[in-house]
Amino acid sequence: MTTAVNESAPESAPGGAARQAAGLPRLLPALEQDDLRGHLDRYGPPPYRGQPGLLIGDIETSGLTGRGGAAFPVYRKLAIVARARGRKVVVANGAESEPASRKDELLLRVVPNLVLDGLQLAAEAVGATEAHLYLHSAATPEIARALAERSARGLDGLPVTITQAPPRFLAGQESALVNRLAGGPARPAFQPPRVSERGLGGAPTLVQNVETLAHLALIARYGPRWFRAAGTDAEPGSMLATVYRPEAKTQVVEAEIGTPLRTLLSSGAETRAWLVGGYHGTWLPVPQAAGLTLDNDSLAKHGAAVGAGVLVALPSDRCGLTEAARVTGYLAAESAGQCGPCLNGLPRIAAALAELAGPRHRQQVRADVERWAGLVTGRGACHHPDGTVRFVRSALTVFAPEISLHARGQCSATSRRPFLPLPDGIPTSDDDWT
Amino acid sequence: MAQTLRVNPIDCSGHGVCAELLPELVSLDEWGYPIVDPRPVPAALDREARRAVAACPALALKLIRG
Amino acid sequence: MSGTTAFWYASRATGIVALLLLTAVLVLGILVNRQGRLPGLPRFAVTSLHRNLSLLAVVFIAVHVVTAVLDTYVRIPLLSGVIPFASGYERLWLGLGAISLDLMIAMIVTSLLRGRLNRIVWRAIHLLAYVSWPVAFAHSIGSSKDLQQGWMLGLAVACAVIVAAAVTWRLAHAARQVPRAARVAAVFAQHTRTVSR
Numbered sequence: 001m002t003t004a005v006n007e008s009a010p011e012s013a014p015g016g017a018a019r020q021a022a023g024l025p026r027l028l029p030a031l032e033q034d035d036l037r038g039h040l041d042r043y044g045p046p047p048y049r050g051q052p053g054l055l056i057g058d059i060e061t062s063g064l065t066g067r068g069g070a071a072f073p074v075y076r077k078l079a080i081v082a083r084a085r086g087r088k089v090v091v092a093n094g095a096e097s098e099p100a101s102r103k104d105e106l107l108l109r110v111v112p113n114l115v116l117d118g119l120q121l122a123a124e125a126v127g128a129t130e131a132h133l134y135l136h137s138a139a140t141p142e143i144a145r146a147l148a149e150r151s152a153r154g155l156d157g158l159p160v161t162i163t164q165a166p167p168r169f170l171a172g173q174e175s176a177l178v179n180r181l182a183g184g185p186a187r188p189a190f191q192p193p194r195v196s197e198r199g200l201g202g203a204p205t206l207v208q209n210v211e212t213l214a215h216l217a218l219i220a221r222y223g224p225r226w227f228r229a230a231g232t233d234a235e236p237g238s239m240l241a242t243v244y245r246p247e248a249k250t251q252v253v254e255a256e257i258g259t260p261l262r263t264l265l266s267s268g269a270e271t272r273a274w275l276v277g278g279y280h281g282t283w284l285p286v287p288q289a290a291g292l293t294l295d296n297d298s299l300a301k302h303g304a305a306v307g308a309g310v311l312v313a314l315p316s317d318r319c320g321l322t323e324a325a326r327v328t329g330y331l332a333a334e335s336a337g338q339c340g341p342c343l344n345g346l347p348r349i350a351a352a353l354a355e356l357a358g359p360r361h362r363q364q365v366r367a368d369v370e371r372w373a374g375l376v377t378g379r380g381a382c383h384h385p386d387g388t389v390r391f392v393r394s395a396l397t398v399f400a401p402e403i404s405l406h407a408r409g410q411c412s413a414t415s416r417r418p419f420l421p422l423p424d425g426i427p428t429s430d431d432d433w434t
Numbered sequence: 435m436a437q438t439l440r441v442n443p444i445d446c447s448g449h450g451v452c453a454e455l456l457p458e459l460v461s462l463d464e465w466g467y468p469i470v471d472p473r474p475v476p477a478a479l480d481r482e483a484r485r486a487v488a489a490c491p492a493l494a495l496k497l498i499r500g
Numbered sequence: 501m502s503g504t505t506a507f508w509y510a511s512r513a514t515g516i517v518a519l520l521l522l523t524a525v526l527v528l529g530i531l532v533n534r535q536g537r538l539p540g541l542p543r544f545a546v547t548s549l550h551r552n553l554s555l556l557a558v559v560f561i562a563v564h565v566v567t568a569v570l571d572t573y574v575r576i577p578l579l580s581g582v583i584p585f586a587s588g589y590e591r592l593w594l595g596l597g598a599i600s601l602d603l604m605i606a607m608i609v610t611s612l613l614r615g616r617l618n619r620i621v622w623r624a625i626h627l628l629a630y631v632s633w634p635v636a637f638a639h640s641i642g643s644s645k646d647l648q649q650g651w652m653l654g655l656a657v658a659c660a661v662i663v664a665a666a667v668t669w670r671l672a673h674a675a676r677q678v679p680r681a682a683r684v685a686a687v688f689a690q691h692t693r694t695v696s697r
Contacts, residue, residue: 332684
C-alpha cells in the first residue's frame with residue numbers, strides 16, 4: 001500500500017520511523033481537535049499488512065498491555081481471537097465507566113482517528129468480520145465526522161457500528177459489554193468461556209480499550225522498538241493518567257510508565273492520602289506513595305496497581321473516611337445484583353462505612369466489614385466485589401486514625417465539600433442497565 | 435483427570451442442596467450462598483460431587499476439568 | 501361403561517393414583533422453586549421426592565394406558581396414549597390424556613438431559629407443567645365416572661384446590677419480588693442506621 005507523503009510538511013512525513021521521537025507526547029501530540037487530513041499528514045494512512053496475523057508479532061515484541069485497567073498482554077488476546085475459525089468481532093471499548101477517569105473521553109475527542117486506525121488494524125490482525133465502538137454517549141460529533149471522512153476515503157476495512165453503553169460502572173466490563181451489544185442489559189456474564197473465545201453471538205470477540213488501540217495504531221507505524229524506547233523494560237510505553245490534585249484542575253496527562261508518582265501528584269498543598277488506580281484501586285499513605293513509580297512492579301509491592309490510570313491526591317482538609325464511604329456507597333449501588341454474595345455483601349459494607357464515617361459507631365462494625373470483605377472476594381461473576389474490597393480495606397488502613405477520632409465524635413477535616421467525583425442518581429430499574 | 439467444583443454465582447439462588455450433599459467441599463455463607471472448595475475433588479468424593487451437581491435445582495453447580 | 505375385566509379396574513385405579521401423584525409432584529416442584537422445606541427432612545429431600553414421584557407417576561400412567569388398551573370391552577389403540585384424539589372411544593377426554601402425557605414426556609426427557617441443555621430451554625419446557633396438570637385433570641374428570649361422584653369427586657376437587665393454592669402462592673411471591681435493579685438498594689436501606697445528631 002503506498003503512503004502519501006505530504007511535501008509541504010516534511011517534518012511530519014509518515015513512515016519515517018527515525019523521525020518519530022521516542023519520547024512524549026505520543027498519543028496527544030496536539031490538543032486541538034484532529035481532522036482526518038491533519039491525522040493523515042501526521043501519521044499517514046493505517047499501515048494495513050494485507051493479511052491477518054502479521055501485526056501480532058510486533059505487538060508481542062512491543063510488550064503492549066491493555067490500558068483499560070486489567071493490563072492484560074494485548075498480543076495474547078489478539079492471538080486467541082486470531083487462532084479461532086469462523087466469524088470474529090472486534091470492539092473498541094470507549095465506555096469509560098470509572099467516574100474519575102477522563103482519558104478515553106479526551107482521546108476520542110482529540111484523536112478519534114488514531115483510535116479508529118487501531119480498531120481497523122486490530123480487526124485485520126485477527127481476521128474480524130465485524131467492528132464495533134462502544135461509548136457512554138451516542139456518537140459524538142468528532143467521532144461521527146471521523147467515521148464519515150474515513151468512509152469517504154475508503155480507509156476502513158470494516159464499517160463500525162456504534163452502541164451506547166448505559167451510565168453504569170460495570171458497563172465497560174467485557175462480558176457486560178458483549179451483553180449490551182447483543183441488545184440486552186449491560187450486566188456481566190459468568191466466565192468461562194471468556195469473550196475472546198465465545199463472545200458476541202457466540203463468536204470470538206476482541207475487546208480493547210480505546211487507548212490500547214491508539215497505542216497499537218502507533219506501534220503498527222513506528223514499530224515495537226520505538227514503543228519500548230519509553231517506559232520500563234517490564235512495562236514499556238506510555239499511558240494516559242487522570243490526575244486530581246488539591247486546588248488544581250483535573251488533568252489528563254500522558255506519562256511514561258515508571259514515572260515517579262510524586263512527579264504527577266505532588267503539589268504545594270498538603271495532602272492526606274493518595275488514591276492509586278481509581279475506585280477499585282488502593283489508598284496509600286503519602287510518605288510511602290511518594291517513593292513509588294507508576295508501574296505495576298513498583299505498586300504491587302504495596303497492594304496497588306496502575307488500573308485505568310486514575311491518580312488522586314486527597315487534600316488534607318477533607319475527610320478520607322467520608323470520601324471512602326461516599327465512593328463505597330456508589331460502588332455498592334452499581335452492583336449488578338446478580339450474585340448473592342455481592343448483592344448482600346456490598347451494600348452492607350457500604351452501610352458500615354457510612355457508619356464509620358459518622359460520629360460514633362457500634363463496636364462490631366470493623367469486624368463486620370472484615371468478615372463481609374472476606375465473604376465477597378472472588379465469589380462474584382466479575383471482579384466488582386474484589387475491587388471494592390481492595391478500595392475499602394486500603395481506606396480502613398490508611399484512615400485508621402480517622403476512625404478513632406470519629407469514634408469519639410470528632411473529625412480532623414475542615415471541609416465538607418466532596419472531592420472525589422461521582423455521578424448523580426443510582427440505578428433503580430432494569431431500563432437503567434440498557 | 436482431576437475435576438474441580440465451580441458454582442455459577444449468577445444462576446445460584448442459594449437453595450443449599452449442594453452443601454447438604456457435599457459438606458466436605460461446600461459450606462454456606464451467612465446469606466445461604468455456597469462457598470466451594472477450589473481444590474480438585476478427591477477421588478473418594480467423586481460420586482457425591484456428581485450427585486450434588488445433578489441435584490442443584492438451579493443447575494448452578496458444575497464440575498469442570500482441571 | 502360397565503366393563504368388568506380386571507384390566508378395566510386396574511386402569512381406573514392407576515389413573516386415580518397417577519392424578520394424586522401428579523398433584524404431589526406439582527406442589528413439590530413449587531416447593532423446590534420457593535426453597536421450601538418439608539418438616540423434619542433435609543433440603544435435598546424436596547428435590548429428590550419431586551424427581552422420584554414424577555418417575556413413579558409416569559410408571560403408573562404407563563400401566564394406566566396399557567391396561568386400558570388390553571381391556572377388550574372398548575377398543576383403544578395403544579398409540580392413542582401419546583397421539584391425541586386417535587381413539588374412537590371418548591375421543592376428546594382420552595385425547596386430553598395423551599396431550600398431558602406428551603408434555604410430561606417432554607419435561608422428563610429434558611430433565612434427564614439437564615446438564616447438556618441450555619437452562620432457558622429446560623426451564624421453558626418445565627413450565628409446561630402448569631399446562632400438563634390441568635389437562636390431566638380435565639382428562640381425569642371427563643373420562644372417569646368414578647371421579648364424577650361421591651367421595652372420589654371430593655378427592656378430585658381437593659387436588660384442584662391444593663394445586664390452585666400452591667400456584668397462587670407461587671404467583672404471589674413473584675408479584676412481591678423486589679425487581680433485580682432495586683435489590684441492592686433494598687439491602688442498603690435495611691442496613692443503614694439513621695444517626696441522630
